[in-house]
Amino acid sequence: MGALCKKCRGKAQVKLPRHNASFCQAHFKEYFLNQVKKAIKKEKMLSPEEKVLITVSGGKDSLVLWDVLLALGYEVDGLYIHLGIGEYSEHSEEKCIDFAASRNVALFTVSIPEITGGNSIKEASRKLRRKACAACGMIKRYLFNRVSWEKGYGVVATGHNLDDEAATLLGNLIGWKEDYLSRQFPVMPSNHPQMVRKIKPLYRVTEKETAIYAIMNGIDYIYEECPLAKGARSTVYKNALNYLEQHSPGTKHQLLYNFLQKGRGYFHQEHVELQACSSCSQPTTLETCAFCQIMDKIGAPGFTTLEGDVVKQKTGQPLTQG
Ligand code: Q46
Ligand code: ZN
Ligand code: ZN
Numbered sequence: 001m002g003a004l005c006k007k008c009r010g011k012a013q014v015k016l017p018r019h020n021a022s023f024c025q026a027h028f029k030e031y032f033l034n035q036v037k038k039a040i041k042k043e044k045m046l047s048p049e050e051k052v053l054i055t056v057s058g059g060k061d062s063l064v065l066w067d068v069l070l071a072l073g074y075e076v077d078g079l080y081i082h083l084g085i086g087e088y089s090e091h092s093e094e095k096c097i098d099f100a101a102s103r104n105v106a107l108f109t110v111s112i113p114e115i116t117g118g119n120s121i122k123e124a125s126r127k128l129r130r131k132a133c134a135a136c137g138m139i140k141r142y143l144f145n146r147v148s149w150e151k152g153y154g155v156v157a158t159g160h161n162l163d164d165e166a167a168t169l170l171g172n173l174i175g176w177k178e179d180y181l182s183r184q185f186p187v188m189p190s191n192h193p194q195m196v197r198k199i200k201p202l203y204r205v206t207e208k209e210t211a212i213y214a215i216m217n218g219i220d221y222i223y224e225e226c227p228l229a230k231g232a233r234s235t236v237y238k239n240a241l242n243y244l245e246q247h248s249p250g251t252k253h254q255l256l257y258n259f260l261q262k263g264r265g266y267f268h269q270e271h272v273e274l275q276a277c278s279s280c281s282q283p284t285t286l287e288t289c290a291f292c293q294i295m296d297k298i299g300a301p302g303f304t305t306l307e308g309d310v311v312k313q314k315t316g317q318p319l320t321q322g
Pocket of ligand 2: 005006007008009010023024025026027
């Protein structure tokens with residue numbers, strides 16, 4: 001006889017070895033939503049009336065998170081950053097626009113080639129002599145914060161799941177990166193009026209569970225990974241953790257949850273003095289922020305205001321007046 005759903009004893013559709021449980025379709029959905037609810041409550045991520053901006057890539061994690069937050073009754077608009085990676089960027093933007101239009105919510109977009117005078121993220125990183133993901137991560141973090149703050153959202157949500165967080169943690173532990181370890185928590189509180197809070201409500205669900213949720217709920221996402229992710233060290237750590245998980249289900253969540261529970265006492269975010277960037281006025285520890293330095297190095301004009309055409313609104317009616 002096949003496995004039975006832990007809740008209703010009907011035929012199970014999904015097996016979750018790490019919880020030693022199986023679920024039918026309806027109860028898997030309930031399990032998934034409960035994990036996100038638990039994450040939000042346990043880590044005090046959100047209050048019910050807060051307006052959230054979610055950063056979306058067109059992949060399953062961010063679109064599933066958007067769907068789940070809406071299903072749980074939160075008000076959420078989206079932000080997509082176009083990286084200028086040919087068809088991959090075109091398709092992923094389309095998926096985000098389609099999703100937002102189908103839910104009648106607002107989607108904003110910012111195009112890296114447009115704001116850098118024609119550079120794709122690949123060209124920008126080549127000029128900077130940096131790995132694409134390092135430059136991309138830095139630029140995206142700046143834009144997520146700046147757009148959400150200027151548009152009046154108090155919190156930014158990202159689709160990092162349990163696999164992402166466990167792989168990042170493993171890398172940070174191997175390199176003993178204390179600074180990163182102190183920022184590895186599911187909530188990054190605001191440390192300045194112009195810095196918005198960052199949250200990761202999917203940290204309790206795996207990549208596979210997220211993919212199953214997406215398929216069961218008809219969420220149309222881009223299957224392709226970002227072509228620049230190939231060879232990234234995080235992929236090696238994910239593969240290593242998948243191997244351990246196969247042999248010992250629960251390894252990933254044990255690694256992450258133990259760190260979150262016990263590591264908190266050891267790693268604290270230091271208080272840092274922030275000042276206004278001499279060029280864009282955003283908070284930074286430097287005289288000129290890292291983003292403006294990047295813009296300068298690649299010969300891009302940068303911008304002092306988001307007014308005009310930097311941020312485009314593609315769908316819906318924004319929740320804020322920003
Ligand atoms: S988008 Fe950017 Fe990722 Fe592509 S270039 Fe690397 S960091 S892999 S989340
Ligand atoms: Zn059931
Ligand atoms: Zn700046």
